[in-house]
Amino acid sequence: MKAILLTGFEPFGGEKINPSLEIAKALDGKETETYKINSRELPCVFGEAIDQLRLAIQEVKPDLVVCVGQAGGRPDLSIERVAINVDDARIPDNKGNQPIDKPIIQEGPVAYWSSLPIKAIVKHLRDAGLPASVSQTAGTYVCNHVFYGLMHEIRQSSIRGGFIHIPFLPEQIQTRPHMASLSLDDMIRGIETAIQVSVDYEQDLLLEGGQTH
Amino acid sequence: MKAILLTGFEPFGGEKINPSLEIAKALDGKETETYKINSRELPCVFGEAIDQLRLAIQEVKPDLVVCVGQAGGRPDLSIERVAINVDDARIPDNKGNQPIDKPIIQEGPVAYWSSLPIKAIVKHLRDAGLPASVSQTAGTYVCNHVFYGLMHEIRQSSIRGGFIHIPFLPEQIQTRPHMASLSLDDMIRGIETAIQVSVDYEQDLLLEGGQTH
Amino acid sequence: MKAILLTGFEPFGGEKINPSLEIAKALDGKETETYKINSRELPCVFGEAIDQLRLAIQEVKPDLVVCVGQAGGRPDLSIERVAINVDDARIPDNKGNQPIDKPIIQEGPVAYWSSLPIKAIVKHLRDAGLPASVSQTAGTYVCNHVFYGLMHEIRQSSIRGGFIHIPFLPEQIQTRPHMASLSLDDMIRGIETAIQVSVDYEQDLLLEGGQTH
Amino acid sequence: MKAILLTGFEPFGGEKINPSLEIAKALDGKETETYKINSRELPCVFGEAIDQLRLAIQEVKPDLVVCVGQAGGRPDLSIERVAINVDDARIPDNKGNQPIDKPIIQEGPVAYWSSLPIKAIVKHLRDAGLPASVSQTAGTYVCNHVFYGLMHEIRQSSIRGGFIHIPFLPEQIQTRPHMASLSLDDMIRGIETAIQVSVDYEQDLLLEGGQTH
Numbered sequence: 001m002k003a004i005l006l007t008g009f010e011p012f013g014g015e016k017i018n019p020s021l022e023i024a025k026a027l028d029g030k031e032t033e034t035y036k037i038n039s040r041e042l043p044c045v046f047g048e049a050i051d052q053l054r055l056a057i058q059e060v061k062p063d064l065v066v067c068v069g070q071a072g073g074r075p076d077l078s079i080e081r082v083a084i085n086v087d088d089a090r091i092p093d094n095k096g097n098q099p100i101d102k103p104i105i106q107e108g109p110v111a112y113w114s115s116l117p118i119k120a121i122v123k124h125l126r127d128a129g130l131p132a133s134v135s136q137t138a139g140t141y142v143c144n145h146v147f148y149g150l151m152h153e154i155r156q157s158s159i160r161g162g163f164i165h166i167p168f169l170p171e172q173i174q175t176r177p178h179m180a181s182l183s184l185d186d187m188i189r190g191i192e193t194a195i196q197v198s199v200d201y202e203q204d205l206l207l208e209g210g211q212t213h
Numbered sequence: 214m215k216a217i218l219l220t221g222f223e224p225f226g227g228e229k230i231n232p233s234l235e236i237a238k239a240l241d242g243k244e245t246e247t248y249k250i251n252s253r254e255l256p257c258v259f260g261e262a263i264d265q266l267r268l269a270i271q272e273v274k275p276d277l278v279v280c281v282g283q284a285g286g287r288p289d290l291s292i293e294r295v296a297i298n299v300d301d302a303r304i305p306d307n308k309g310n311q312p313i314d315k316p317i318i319q320e321g322p323v324a325y326w327s328s329l330p331i332k333a334i335v336k337h338l339r340d341a342g343l344p345a346s347v348s349q350t351a352g353t354y355v356c357n358h359v360f361y362g363l364m365h366e367i368r369q370s371s372i373r374g375g376f377i378h379i380p381f382l383p384e385q386i387q388t389r390p391h392m393a394s395l396s397l398d399d400m401i402r403g404i405e406t407a408i409q410v411s412v413d414y415e416q417d418l419l420l421e422g423g424q425t426h
Numbered sequence: 427m428k429a430i431l432l433t434g435f436e437p438f439g440g441e442k443i444n445p446s447l448e449i450a451k452a453l454d455g456k457e458t459e460t461y462k463i464n465s466r467e468l469p470c471v472f473g474e475a476i477d478q479l480r481l482a483i484q485e486v487k488p489d490l491v492v493c494v495g496q497a498g499g500r501p502d503l504s505i506e507r508v509a510i511n512v513d514d515a516r517i518p519d520n521k522g523n524q525p526i527d528k529p530i531i532q533e534g535p536v537a538y539w540s541s542l543p544i545k546a547i548v549k550h551l552r553d554a555g556l557p558a559s560v561s562q563t564a565g566t567y568v569c570n571h572v573f574y575g576l577m578h579e580i581r582q583s584s585i586r587g588g589f590i591h592i593p594f595l596p597e598q599i600q601t602r603p604h605m606a607s608l609s610l611d612d613m614i615r616g617i618e619t620a621i622q623v624s625v626d627y628e629q630d631l632l633l634e635g636g637q638t639h
Numbered sequence: 640m641k642a643i644l645l646t647g648f649e650p651f652g653g654e655k656i657n658p659s660l661e662i663a664k665a666l667d668g669k670e671t672e673t674y675k676i677n678s679r680e681l682p683c684v685f686g687e688a689i690d691q692l693r694l695a696i697q698e699v700k701p702d703l704v705v706c707v708g709q710a711g712g713r714p715d716l717s718i719e720r721v722a723i724n725v726d727d728a729r730i731p732d733n734k735g736n737q738p739i740d741k742p743i744i745q746e747g748p749v750a751y752w753s754s755l756p757i758k759a760i761v762k763h764l765r766d767a768g769l770p771a772s773v774s775q776t777a778g779t780y781v782c783n784h785v786f787y788g789l790m791h792e793i794r795q796s797s798i799r800g801g802f803i804h805i806p807f808l809p810e811q812i813q814t815r816p817h818m819a820s821l822s823l824d825d826m827i828r829g830i831e832t833a834i835q836v837s838v839d840y841e842q843d844l845l846l847e848g849g850q851t852h
Contacts, residue, residue: 013851071852075288075393084721084750084775088849090603100847101758111723111750119740129383129397133390136723137776140849165852170342177346177424177516180288180393184342208739210727210779211390212652213710213804226638284639291639297508297537297562301636303816313634314545324510324537332527349510350563353636378639390729421526423514423566425439426497426591501714501819555809555823559816596768603772603850606714606819610768637816
């Protein structure tokens, strides 16, 4: 039985809802034969978000950590490949911080790879009829911040972890014509699938998932 | 009991599947208290597509006609507002025709409005958690061709009709990273909703659905 | 010597500048062997914009009218094909009007074609190294409103006219990462080219310029 | 007098031209009071591209290396922030290689930062009326491959270097409606500006250039 830590963020950027939090709530406590999910809410605040993630890791003692964040405008479940060691905020966070070109961990490496089986996840999501891609950038805001903080925290442990970006919910695009969205049901199904695949695959599959630029 | 004619297209542009046809098949014969659906497949061929639509209208004697077509790359259910009297083909149709700037109906008006309650449909789709927008252009290919042909055919009748563009299916974007798609279940649910709303609303709602450009 | 009426709009939607107005100012009074340009500024206000366009037509007595408007986010010079008889405002105009699904001209036809040689313009713009396409929709805001009003006004005259949408200027995208723009010099060169081509071509070229959806 | 090595790529992906090569040719031999440019063509081939870059560095003995590559579809000059240690090819390179998830340098770190003053470059490009942004990913194809290879090669030297992605030329989008492009003149002006700024700024400016996702 694997312990899973699943995190979602509070709303930010003027939104009233954050689909990542709705997914985390919906899956909190879910138990299968092979894993059990513990969900936590993270603040959309530089620094505090990593602090709370660290606490949650201490409490839950997870085998696997999946952090989820909203990427409004993206059309699919984006399985992030790499976290980079920089905060560069285009908009202030929920406490008004707007760091520019600050390292997340002073002495940390430039980047960390996700240790989730990202190609296997994309394959299984697509087989399940869900839009999914590998993403080569998680941005430079609080999502990448948490992703990098996570990978740094678990770098010498047996814990595996990674980050998944998700689209807006249909209710968030009511006044935005022709913007992409995904239903909450599909998102929940997608994150469940990603967790199951992460439990099942110790090693990733060798499948193409790159971009020419 | 309203008779509904629902049409989908055969695959085109190198695709092996056309989601509009899958929807039409899935809903063929569906009967509720207020309507019954008859589905037809249309060829992706200029001229022939309208001929077969005309035949289908004679056979089915519909109260309402909903034509559906694939708009690969669009992220939502696009309820088309207007059909224009021109064929201008960027790629050949399935019989190799590639008309440029030819009127669809020689003496026809420049354009016809959809007579579906397009704003009410968008509202109900969004309320049902589906991504949807009013679209101001159905293009200049076989979809617009059929849409214009339909509106011309029923212009002096009591039949109402219109056109809905749909995204790719997830299986169509396997090798296209970060392209939008929608599951077949959601598409079917969306077209059912659009038909139900069209039966329910004789008059459209006064809701914003425009674009600045 | 042809008299050309060229119009641009005042800024709207929170912008401090409108590239269409900068182009109109830059080309006002320009004279070649075959034409002379008279420029006018139009308000971004439903109704008033058409009123002022009508006055300008009476004053300038043009052979050719080219109206230009900003389409922030579009990456190229978009030569509009068709104007539709509806106002449907996603945002209020500069006087707070926000009409929804109102006809522009009560008894007007559904749509008018541009009478500019749109394919020839696109060809010459591309040959001049400028990004350009035919556009199948001018939206449903003040740009389409003026375009429709123009084509209605000149419908029984020998005056030819049409509408061109242009991207943001580089200075308008400073805080919008990875949004398209075009330099003012290129825009001016593009509109001059479009005017010259419109003077030179009484008949349009038969070139593909459509969209599949 | 600084020695500048400027590289462009041969065409790939079915294109007949590569704007990065046209820029490199146009600026080859250019000399100002502060720098002189030596240009080189790189093959669009994994492995060989880095080999030739290494040779060019030995020959030119540059103070500064700017590698340029085509990013068809992007609307602006993208100053790349970070190179990652992976090849993941969506399409084969010009010799048919299609590596998947292979490290570029077996024992290399996950990523290297650009050592160009990327924020200062973006600022000066925008001040010069050119569309520009910081980019958080150079992809996983030959461009990122060369970028990573460059930064690894110069990691312990005083040479500074980085990578810039550029849009299509207008001539490359003739059959692609509404795709972004930039004129060759603007591109050349942009790369010259980037080089001048790189020579002028030892330290980067502290300006926002991030993305939320």
